[in-house]
Amino acid sequence: MGPDWYCDDVIPGNVRVEVLGRTANTLAFRPPIPGFGTDHVIVIPTRHVSSLLDLDDELAVELLAAVKKAAAHVIELHGGCQVLTTLGDEQHNKHLHWHVAAGAGVARFVAR
Ligand SMILES: [Zn+2]
Known part of the structure; x- marks a missing residue:
């Protein structure tokens, strides 16, 4: 996985992924191996x-609609899901991506 796996491999189609949905500027897909959770969908802008801090308002609307659609699909399959994006030092791939994940391995809130 390169520094920008999305621009280098996923968007050009160099890697086989299960595409769940596509719009003019977004792509929702399952990676070959779930990064976490037992089901893991990734939603990205195709440019x-x-x-998230660099996302313009117009694309934000289209991207969030794609995230919603992916989340509804995962909820239908698993009863729930977690939706998150990472930033700064927590963001390992510097191409905005949303994780929609369900099942074992997703972060759990622990009441203290
Ligand atoms: Zn990129």
Whole structure:
């Protein structure tokens, strides 16, 4: 996995992924191996955007609609899901991506 796996491999189609949905500027897919959770969908803009902080308002609407659609699909299959994006030092791939994940391995809130 390169520094920008999405621009380098996923968007050009160099890696086989299960595409769940596509719009003019977004792609929702399952990666070959779930990064976490037992079901893991990733939603990305198909042009390079570094992170949520660099996302313009127009694309934000289209991207969030794609995230909603992916989340509804995962909820239908698993009863729930977790939706998150990472930023700064927590963001390992500097191409904005949303994780929609369900099942074992997702982060759990622990009441203290
Ligand atoms: Zn990129």
